[in-house]
Amino acid sequence: MRLSLPTVLRLVALIVLVAFLARPDWFEPVFRPLTQNNAPAIYNQGSLMTLTLLHLRTVLIATVAATIVALGLAILVTRPAGAEFLPLSRSLVNIGQTFPPVAVLALAVPAVGFGEKPTLIALFLYGLLPIFENSLTGLTTLPKSVTEASRGVGMTGWQRLTRIELPLALPVILAGIRLSVVISLATATIGSTVAARTLGEVIIAGLLSNNLAFVLQGGLIVGILAVLIYDALSALERVLARRTGLSQSLTT
Amino acid sequence: MIEIEHITKRYGDIAVVDDVSFVVEPHTVTVIVGTSGSGKTTLLRMINRLVEPTSGTIRLDGEDNRSVPGHELRRRIGYAIQGHGLFPHRTVAQNIATVPVLLGWDEARIDARVDELLTLYQLDPAQFGPRYPHELSGGQQQRVGVARALAAEPNVLLMDEPFGALDPVIRAKAQEDLLAIQKRFGTTIILVTHDMEEAIHLGDRIAVMDEGKLIQYAAPAEILAKPATGFVETLIGTGDRPFRLLSLETVEDAIEPGKATGNAIPATATQRDALAELLWSGRRALPVAAGDGAILGRVTIDALVKRAARPAA
Numbered sequence: 090m091r092l093s094l095p096t097v098l099r100l101v102a103l104i105v106l107v108a109f110l111a112r113p114d115w116f117e118p119v120f121r122p123l124t125q126n127n128a129p130a131i132y133n134q135g136s137l138m139t140l141t142l143l144h145l146r147t148v149l150i151a152t153v154a155a156t157i158v159a160l161g162l163a164i165l166v167t168r169p170a171g172a173e174f175l176p177l178s179r180s181l182v183n184i185g186q187t188f189p190p191v192a193v194l195a196l197a198v199p200a201v202g203f204g205e206k207p208t209l210i211a212l213f214l215y216g217l218l219p220i221f222e223n224s225l226t227g228l229t230t231l232p233k234s235v236t237e238a239s240r241g242v243g244m245t246g247w248q249r250l251t252r253i254e255l256p257l258a259l260p261v262i263l264a265g266i267r268l269s270v271v272i273s274l275a276t277a278t279i280g281s282t283v284a285a286r287t288l289g290e291v292i293i294a295g296l297l298s299n300n301l302a303f304v305l306q307g308g309l310i311v312g313i314l315a316v317l318i319y320d321a322l323s324a325l326e327r328v329l330a331r332r333t334g335l336s337q338s339l340t341t
Numbered sequence: 342m343i344e345i346e347h348i349t350k351r352y353g354d355i356a357v358v359d360d361v362s363f364v365v366e367p368h369t370v371t372v373i374v375g376t377s378g379s380g381k382t383t384l385l386r387m388i389n390r391l392v393e394p395t396s397g398t399i400r401l402d403g404e405d406n407r408s409v410p411g412h413e414l415r416r417r418i419g420y421a422i423q424g425h426g427l428f429p430h431r432t433v434a435q436n437i438a439t440v441p442v443l444l445g446w447d448e449a450r451i452d453a454r455v456d457e458l459l460t461l462y463q464l465d466p467a468q469f470g471p472r473y474p475h476e477l478s479g480g481q482q483q484r485v486g487v488a489r490a491l492a493a494e495p496n497v498l499l500m501d502e503p504f505g506a507l508d509p510v511i512r513a514k515a516q517e518d519l520l521a522i523q524k525r526f527g528t529t530i531i532l533v534t535h536d537m538e539e540a541i542h543l544g545d546r547i548a549v550m551d552e553g554k555l556i557q558y559a560a561p562a563e564i565l566a567k568p569a570t571g572f573v574e575t576l577i578g579t580g581d582r583p584f585r586l587l588s589l590e591t592v593e594d595a596i597e598p599g600k601a602t603g604n605a606i607p608a609t610a611t612q613r614d615a616l617a618e619l620l621w622s623g624r625r626a627l628p629v630a631a632g633d634g635a636i637l638g639r640v641t642i643d644a645l646v647k648r649a650a651r652p653a654a
Contacts, residue, residue, distance in 0.1 A: 238426030240391055242439050242489070243416030256430050332473075333430040 099320055106313050110138040113306075120302035130302045132291045141310055144287040147205060147280065148273045151212035156266055159217045163224030164250065182221045185214035190276050194283050208280030208287070215276055216269035223265025227258030260330040267322040274315045278307070342367050343388065343497065343529065348397035350383055357383045359553035360397070365546070367402075367496075368527045370520075372544035374534055374576065380553040381533045385499050388531065389418045401497065416440050419498035419528070423505040425486030427474040433459070433485050434470035440493040458488040461522065480511040484518070491526070500532040504539065516543060537576045541565070541585050549573050561589055566652040583649035587613040592640050595648060596629050601639040605630035608637055616645045 092100075109116055113131045120130040162178045165171040190211040197207035231254060239253040255262075281289030288307045295303025343365040350358040358380040365371045375381040386392040388399055390411045399406045406414055427436050434455050441451045456466040462484040474482055483503065490498055503519075504512045520543065523530055534540055540547045541561045549556045549564065549572075557569035565586050568574040577585065592615045593608040605628040606615050619627055619642045626641040 232424075232426075232429075234422055234424040234426035235428060237391075237422055238420070238428070238486075241389065241415060241420035241422065241426070243412045243414070243443055245412050248443070253428060257428075 099317060102313050103317060106310065106317075110141055110310070113137050120306065123302040123305060124300055128298065128300050128302075132294065132303050132306055134294055135290065137291070137306070137310070140286060140288050140290060141314070144274075144277055144289075144311070145314070147208055147277050147285065147287055148212065148270060151209050151273055151277075152216055152266065152270050154209070155213050155216035155269055156220055158213075159220035159265075160224050160262065163221055163228060167225065167228045168246070178221070182217040186218040188214060190215050191279060191282075194279065198283050203284040205280070205285045207283050208277060208285040211280070212273045212276060216273050219268040219272070220262070220265040223268075224258065224262045227261030227265075228254055230261075231257055257333055260326045260333065263322060263326045263329065267319060267326070270322065271315050271319050274311055274318065278311060342400075342402055343531070344398075344400040344403075345384075345388075346398045346400070348384065348387060348399060349395050350380070350387060350392060351395045356553050358387070358394075361550070361553075361555045362397075363548060363555060363558045365529060365531060367529050369545040370523055370530045370532065370543050371546045371548060372532050372534060372540040373548045373550060374537055374540040375550035376535060376576075378552075379550040381550045382501055384550065385501055385531060385533045388497075389415045389420055389499055391415070416443055416493060417495055417497075419490035419493075419495040421487045421490040421498065421500045421503045423502040425474075425482045425506075427482055427486055427489070429474055431473075432470065433464075433472050433474065433477070434466070436474065436485060437489045437492050439489055444493055446493075454492055454494075458492060461525075462488055462518065479507060480515065483507055483511075483515055487515075487519070487522075491522070491528070494526070496529060498528045498530045500530065502534055503532065505534075519543065537578065538581075538585070541588065549576065562586070562652070565589075582651075584613050584616070586652075587611065587616055587645065587649050590648070592629055593637075595640045595644050596638040597641065597644060599626065599639045599641075601626035601628045601641075603627065605634075605636060606640070607632070612640075612645055612648060615640050616642070616649070619645070 117130050124130050159182065162174075162182070166175040166178050193211035193214055194207050197210045201207055201210070235253065235257070236249070239249045244252065277285075277287045278289030278292055280287050281293050288311050291307030291310075292304050295301065295305075295307065345364070346362050348358055348361045349356055361380075361384060373381045373384060383392055387394045388401075388406065390406060401418075427433075428439070431439075437455045437458055438451045441454060446454075455470065459466040459469060464481065464484065469477070469481070469485075474485065477485065483506070487500075487503065490500075504515050507515060516539065519530070522528070532543060541564075544561055546558065547561055547564050548558045549569070551570075551572050557564060557573050559567075564573065565577060565582060568577060588611045590612050591608065592606055592610050592612055595612050595615070596608070601624070603622060603624055606618055608629050608631055615627060619625070619640075625643075626639045628639050629637045631637050
């Protein structure tokens with residue numbers, strides 16, 4: 090495989106990220122000019138590696154939960170028996186999107202306490218919409234001749250869903266998950282305002298102590314993670330779309 | 342045998358199929374022809390219960406088609422549609438194996454059947470089996486679509502405008518293939534089309550539908566000779582009538598003793614082809630050759646013109 094420039098850049102970004110997380114002190118000279126009054130240039134109130142892994146874990150749990158619920162709802166409302174729940178489901182996931190995550194945090198803390206839980210709730214609600222809408226699009230825009238044929242050959246409803254509809258809708262569903270993951274990666278940082286252990290800690294510590302180096306470290310790690318994960322999932326979608334022969338209609 | 346008895350399908354107040362009854366003899370090709378909105382596709386889809394009738398019964402070999410669950414019924418009935426409907430994420434071999442897999446055939450039997458069908462359709466199993474549908478040409482996709490419909494050796498094959506998306510050359514080939522396969526397996530075929538030419542060419546019997554009603558159900562020759570209504574006449578197209586009549590019979594039936602010069606025409610060609618050759622080559626008579634090249638006699642332009650005349654009522 091020939092390495093294109095974007096691929097090389099991504100590889101470099103990945104290597105730099107891993108190196109920074111493993112050996113932050115190597116990068117001290119880079120961040121030194123951003124600090125004042127001999128403040129530490131590298132975040133020193135915990136391991137950046139640990140925070141990154143916790144951040145990713147929070148996003149992963151929230152996304153998996155949002156995927157299960159959103160995809161489940163989308164499957165339900167695209168069955169003949171569940172069609173009447175479509176407006177209701179749409180309202181529910183839209184409300185999830187309308188509530189600002191900060192407001193969700195504020196409301197959730199009294200109910201479930203400080204820590205990771207309110208963050209998970211906020212990310213979960215915020216991630217529902219893209220997955221739901223994309224799953225709905227994927228499941229309802231299958232070529233008519235294909236759905237017709239899947240009934241015509243004598244598949245049961247379950248067989249049509251698992252063998253034809255979901256595999257064919259997968260690239261579109263995955264695009265929804267990708268959007269949700271990227272939104273969650275960024276949004277998870279505010280979870281640190283309610284004591285969730287995410288990369289938001291680094292940013293908040295920087296803001297509190299007026300340390301630009303900290304803010305930049307936290308922000309850069311989240312940003313690079315988002316770009317790399319976004320690209321990886323996009324590549325996966327392209328592979329899946331090519332395999333299903335639908336790449337022409339999915340080039341966007 | 343397929344018995345369709347007083348079948349009606351209503352959507353609201355509109356009867357899409359209105360009290361249709363006819364009997365399809367086993368091992369024949371029946372073509373349902375009509376304009377769009379005539380209810381022909383709905384009628385076809387009620388046979389394998391993709392659409393449930395409002396009233397009436399359909400019996401397959403004496404058994405009511407509602408005596409088994411819909412999906413089990415459909416596994417026993419082949420179904421091929423316009424635009425082939427192949428599953429784009431499955432290979433050609435997997436597509437053809439769809440119904441046998443659903444029926445739980447063992448792997449060796451499935452593989453053998455897939456190879457048999459691909460070979461039958463002049464597609465090399467080793468080359469085409471592992472390909473995906475989008476890697477095939479339109480004609481190949483259509484053949485795989487029919488092969489999938491035939492995979493579980495159904496007695497009945499339903500086809501909904503199966504050749505609609507093909508260009509004329511490939512379409513003619515697909516029609517010949519279909520007739521050959523029908524002869525080989527003895528499958529009872531019900532085919533829906535809006536093309537009277539195709540209906541006359543393929544059908545042992547033709548059912549003409551208009552606005553949900555069955556207008557005429559008869560052999561092609563009778564449809565041509567005695568169209569039941571003006572609508573049937575319009576479908577046939579008055580300008581093409583004599584030629585369509587000629588297309589129903591082969592040259593063999595029009596042979597007379599005598600000699601003629603020039604290239605011979607095979608006895609299996611249609612009389613229409615013979616007339617076309619006569620007109621084009623400017624001859625009055627053509628020699629007729631058997632399959633082995635022996636000259637059987639001749640066919641004359643005068644005899645064909647007589648045969649093209651409207652049959653006496």
